[in-house]
Amino acid sequence: PVGEAQGHSGAPTAGVPLRLAHRGPYQARPLFDLLEREAVPGVEEMTGTPGARVYRRTLRLPYGTGIAAVEERADTGAGGWLDARVHLTDLRDLTTAVQRLRRLFDLDADPYAVDERLGADGRLAPLVAARPGLRSAGAADPDEVAVRALVGRDTAAELVRRYGKRLDAPCGGLTHLFPEAAVLAGAEPDGTLGALTAALADGAVRLGPGDDRDAARDALAAVPGLDDRTIAEIRTRALGDPDVAPPGLDAPDSWRPWRSYALNHLRAAGELE
Template structure:
C-alpha cells in the first residue's frame, strides 16, 4: 500500500487479493466543506477507483474498502455518546464522524500487527506474489498465510500463519470475535497489545481498550473510537491507576 500527495489531497493505493483475481484500489482524500456553494466539493464519501482483473470481484472489493475505512459505522451514535464526555467533547467537536480504521485484508493485518512495518516489507519482497502489471510502486500482493507458514515455520509468526492457513483462527467478517481472541491468545508469544490491535482492526470491534488502558465505562460501547480521538489529537491515553503499597 502507498499514500501519495500532500495532506488534504492524498491518494491511498493498495493491492487486493480477491476471489476471482487481483485488484488495485486508489482512494482519494475528499475534504468536506462547512458550507455549500458553487464550485464547492462537499464531503460525505470517498472517491475510489478500482482496477480489477475480473469484474465479478467488484462487490467484494467495495466491501473490503468499506471495512478498511469503517464506512458502515454510525457516526451519529458514536458522537452522541462520546460527545457527552467532558474530556472527549472538544475532540469530537473538532473531528465529528472520526472513524476507527479497519483493514482490507484481516489476515494481512494480523501479520503486520505482529511483525511491524519493516519486517512486513521484507516478507512482501521475499514471498509476495508479483503483479503481472505493476502500478507505480505497487508491485506485489501480500503473501498468503499458507505461504508464510511454509517459508517461516516456527516462532510466533509461524504459529499465527499456520493457524490462519488451517482455519484454527478465523478473522473474516463472519468470525466470532471472542472465539478469535481466544485463538489468538493461545498462540505462543503473541502479547495482549497485539491481540487488541487485531481485534480492533481485523475484527472491527468498536469497543476495545488495550491492556493497561483505563478507558472509563462511560465510553462504552465505543472505546475504540474514544482512543482513536485521543491518538489523532496527540493526547495521552488514560492509564489504569496502580494501587499503592
C-alpha cells in the same frame, strides 16, 4: 491513473469509478495519515499532499487480483462519499473489492451514535467537537493486518519482498500482493509469526467480517507469544471491533461500546501514541 486491468472477458478494461458513500461527518485526514505511516512498499502507496492524497493498494480477491485507489476529501459535516477507482483482473470481484474498501475506511459506521456517546464524557467532549465523525480504520485483508500488527512495517516489507506474489502487470510502486498466511507459515514456521500464520491458514484463528469476535479473541490468546497489545490491535483492525481497549489503559465503561473510537480521539489529539 491507476492503469488498466483485464475484465472477465479477457479484454482490457478501464478502472471502475466508484463513490463510496458514508453517513454523517467523516474525518478523512487522520485515517489517511495512519495509512500513510503504515504503508508497506510494493503493496501500498500514498501520493499527493495532505488534503488531496490518493491511497493505492493491491488486493487479493476470490477470482483474481485488483488495484484500488481512494481519494482523500476535505472533512465533511454531513453525508458524502470518498471517490475511488478499482481495477480488476476479473469483474466478478467488484462487490468484494468494494466491501474491502468500506471496511478499511470504516464507511459503514454510525458517527452520530458514536459522537453522542463519547461526546457526553467530560474528557472526550472537546475532542469529539473538534473531530466529529472520526473513524476507526479497519482492514482490506484481515489476515494481512494481523501479520502486520505482529511484525511491524519494516518486517512486513521484507516479507513482501521475499514471499509476496508479484503482479503480472505492476503499476507504479504497486508490485506485489501481500503473502498469504499459508505461504508465510511454510516459509517462516518458527516463533510467534509461524504460530500466528499457521493458525490463520488452518482456520484456528478466523478474522473474517462475519466471524465471532469473542471466539477470535480467545483463539488469538491461544497463539504462543502473541501479547495482549497486539491482540487488541488485531481485534480493532482485522475484526473491526468498535469496543477494544489496549491493556493497561484507563478506558472507562462510560465509553462503551465505542472504546476503539475513544482511543482514536485520544491519539488524534496527541494524548496517546
